[in-house]
Amino acid sequence: MPACPCCSVAFPHRTAPHPAGPGRGRRGLMAAFAGLAAGAATGFPLARPARASSGLPPTTLTPDQALERLMQGNQRYLAQAPQPGPGNRDRRAILATGQAPFAAVLGCADSRAAPEVLFQAGLGDIFVARNAGNLADTGAIGSLEYAVSNLGVPLIMVLGHEHCGAAGAAVALAQQPLALPAHLRDMLLPMLPAALAALRAGGDTVEGTVRLNVALNVSRLLTESPVLAAAATAERLKIVGAYYDLDTQQVSAIQ
Numbered sequence: 001m002p003a004c005p006c007c008s009v010a011f012p013h014r015t016a017p018h019p020a021g022p023g024r025g026r027r028g029l030m031a032a033f034a035g036l037a038a039g040a041a042t043g044f045p046l047a048r049p050a051r052a053s054s055g056l057p058p059t060t061l062t063p064d065q066a067l068e069r070l071m072q073g074n075q076r077y078l079a080q081a082p083q084p085g086p087g088n089r090d091r092r093a094i095l096a097t098g099q100a101p102f103a104a105v106l107g108c109a110d111s112r113a114a115p116e117v118l119f120q121a122g123l124g125d126i127f128v129a130r131n132a133g134n135l136a137d138t139g140a141i142g143s144l145e146y147a148v149s150n151l152g153v154p155l156i157m158v159l160g161h162e163h164c165g166a167a168g169a170a171v172a173l174a175q176q177p178l179a180l181p182a183h184l185r186d187m188l189l190p191m192l193p194a195a196l197a198a199l200r201a202g203g204d205t206v207e208g209t210v211r212l213n214v215a216l217n218v219s220r221l222l223t224e225s226p227v228l229a230a231a232a233t234a235e236r237l238k239i240v241g242a243y244y245d246l247d248t249q250q251v252s253a254i255q
């Protein structure tokens with residue numbers, strides 16, 4: 001199969017769209033990366049993608065209003081209101097032209113702590129980054145920077161939860177050496193400060209680790225991301241910590 005002359009991918013242009021999208025060969029991609037690099041250098045704002053606002057303007061909610069809407073969703077969840085689901089075909093067609101989530105959540109990958117479900121959010125309502133332990137790693141920070149800079153999200157919630165397996169593993173690792181797969185061990189290392197502090201404090205060390213870990217990752221988002229810090233300083237963004245109790249099914253703020 002012949003290679004594309006501008007991107008070297010074996011892909012015939014005459015019979016199918018370019019893999020990088022219309023008019024986006026290697027030069028287009030390099031220009032896009034250059035734009036991202038320029039945005040990173042200046043901190044804020046990054047260029048808004050053409051499709052992001054074409055069908056849906058960014059939310060007009062303030063950070064506090066976004067938090068209120070999120071928590072109202074958890075109240076509906078507690079009241080066992082029907083889940084909104086993926087919306088009808090018309091709603092999904094609108095979403096095909098862009099997205100305008102009103103909040104972002106950095107949550108745990110745990111199957112019992114899905115933010116869209118806990119907050120009764122529909123398709124396109126909340127921007128979600130998840131990993132085991134709701135950690136502000138490179139992928140999560142970059143994702144949230146995109147949500148704030150390009151989609152105008154006014155609220156980030158770092159959401160921990162009861163009976164978190166990652167927190168339990170971090171507590172075990174803080175107590176004794178464990179033979180763990182390399183990636184799993186490396187993933188848990190950022191949770192060790194929270195686990196050690198929880199062990200010193202006593203009580204329910206897993207819950208203590210979850211709560212401290214949430215607070216640490218709220219701080220980490222602000223200290224490690226100039227983009228998020230600038231938006232918070234300008235009061236365009238609020239970053240909050242929260243805890244999901246599996247027993248009561250309630251989300252509550254972590255101060």
Ligand SMILES: [Zn+2]
Nearest residue numbers: 108110164165
């Ligand atoms: Zn978890």
